[in-house]
Amino acid sequence: MQQVAVDTVPPSAEHIECVAKAVETILSSLLGEAPVRADEEATQESLKCNGVVGVIGLVGDVEWSLVVGIPRETAPKLAEGFTGFEIPFESEDMGDAIGELTNLVAGDVKVNLDRLGVASEISLPQVLRGEGIELLRPPRVPSVILSFESSCGPFWVALTTAGE
Amino acid sequence: MEVKALVIDDSGIMRKMVMRALTETELAEFEFTEAEDGVDGLAKFNPRTTDIVFVDWNMPNMTGIDLVKRIRGQYPKRPVPIVMVTTEKLMGKVEEALEAGADCFISKPFTPDKLAQVLAPVIEQMAQGKGKRAGFFQRLVA
Numbered sequence: 569m570q571q572v573a574v575d576t577v578p579p580s581a582e583h584i585e586c587v588a589k590a591v592e593t594i595l596s597s598l599l600g601e602a603p604v605r606a607d608e609e610a611t612q613e614s615l616k617c618n619g620v621v622g623v624i625g626l627v628g629d630v631e632w633s634l635v636v637g638i639p640r641e642t643a644p645k646l647a648e649g650f651t652g653f654e655i656p657f658e659s660e661d662m663g664d665a666i667g668e669l670t671n672l673v674a675g676d677v678k679v680n681l682d683r684l685g686v687a688s689e690i691s692l693p694q695v696l697r698g699e700g701i702e703l704l705r706p707p708r709v710p711s712v713i714l715s716f717e718s719s720c721g722p723f724w725v726a727l728t729t730a731g732e
Numbered sequence: 733m734e735v736k737a738l739v740i741d742d743s744g745i746m747r748k749m750v751m752r753a754l755t756e757t758e759l760a761e762f763e764f765t766e767a768e769d770g771v772d773g774l775a776k777f778n779p780r781t782t783d784i785v786f787v788d789w790n791m792p793n794m795t796g797i798d799l800v801k802r803i804r805g806q807y808p809k810r811p812v813p814i815v816m817v818t819t820e821k822l823m824g825k826v827e828e829a830l831e832a833g834a835d836c837f838i839s840k841p842f843t844p845d846k847l848a849q850v851l852a853p854v855i856e857q858m859a860q861g862k863g864k865r866a867g868f869f870q871r872l873v874a
Contacts, residue, residue, distance in 0.1 A: 597841050650841075651745050652752065664745040671790070672840055675819030682822055690819075692742075692792060 578710035579729045582684060587634070587727050588714055590676035594669070595718060598650045603718035610713040610724050615703040619643050620662060621696040622670030626677060628688035634677065635703060635726040636670050642721030649720055663695040670695070673725070733859050735760040736781055740773035740799065741788040741817070746840075750786055750817060757848035759855045770794025774802055779810035783858060787834075789818035789825070797832050804833035813854055817842070 588605055596602035620643045622636040638646060640657055647655040647665040655661045670693040678688050703726055705711045711728040737754065741747045747766050754762050765782075767773035769791045777785065785803070789796040800814055815836040816829045826837045836850050 594841065651749055653745070653748065655745075661745055664743050668743045668746050671819050675821065675840070679821045690790065692790060 579712050579727055583630075583681075583729065584712055584714070584727065586677050586680035586684070587673075587725060589680055590673050591714070591716060591725055593676050594672045595716075598669075598672075599646075599719060601719055603716040603723075606715035606717065608715070610715045614715070615713065615724065615726070617701045617703070618699045619697070619701070620657075620666045621701055621703075622666045622693055623696070624670050624674045624693040625691040626674060626681075626688045627691070629686045630681065630688050631730040632688075633728045634670070634674055635728075636666070636673065636723065637701075637703065637726070638666060638723045639721060642718070642723050645720035646718070646723070657697075663697060667693040667695045733760045733855070734763060735855065735858065736763045736765070736783045738765045738767060738773065738777055738782050738785045740767040740770065740786065740791070740796065742769050742791040743788070744768070746788065746817075753842065753844040753847050754786075754851075756844040757851060759848060759851055760858075770796060770799035770802075773799050777803060777812075779803075779807040779812055782812050784854070785812060785814045786817050787814060789816060789820050789829070797829060800829065800832045800834050813858070815851070815854075 592602045615637065617637045617639060619637065619639040624634050626632040626634065643662060643666065644655060644657050647662060650669055651665050655665055671690070674690040678690055681688050705728060709728055709730060711726060714725045716723055716725070739747050739750050741750065751764050765776050767776045771793045773787060774794065787796040787799055796816055796818065803814065804811070813835045814833065815838060816834045817838045817840060819840050821839045829837050836854065838847060838850055
């Protein structure tokens, strides 16, 4: 199979800040208080998720994938805080709610990137739900994990970058 | 005043949130029809019976902006107000939506208060019977 060469560029502090600020803006708008970002980088072990994972792409001047990992204990609280409806973990609406949340975060990342002169468009989100979901980050492609603590519980956001 | 609203979003949760927020504005008695993408929305849109359309931008099958263009192209004499409710926030996108024929642009996430603020003049104009006139609505953005 033909290998596709990808120019890999580590996410800059500015780009990471675009993502962190988007998460803080959207979550504080939805929940009334901003989540607190952990200082330490998440370990591979902590990326094993029993819960829900939202995935979305940003393309244009950048080629990014953004992954939002939400543990099972956090997900229903976050979904209810966001929508105002009780959403059981097993319900179909859970995927819908976390997909929309992922979409909202990506929409705000896009705005923050635009302020830096970086043009991008976002894809439709996809959502995974299950036990033992492990984020296997592609080798040789730079990525960063941001961990957050919110009133609904912990969650993380992974940014994988190429291009720009 | 009764208002028949067509709410188009590929997210069922988001449709529920829009409908609840609209009801909470108490601007009118809303009767809702839901559609899950642009194709479904176009099929359910009736220029004689639909009073107002709320539409997302990024949807599968047919995007919101394409739907706005299709409705404006097919029914130029019956310009029903169209409100875009979307994660898009950039001014270029707002301008694109308004140029395509949308009347209002509301970015997600939104609150009922924000929705009410934008919609109040539109509903007022509808109540006065002036609603379905091309270019009549204020170009409102929130």
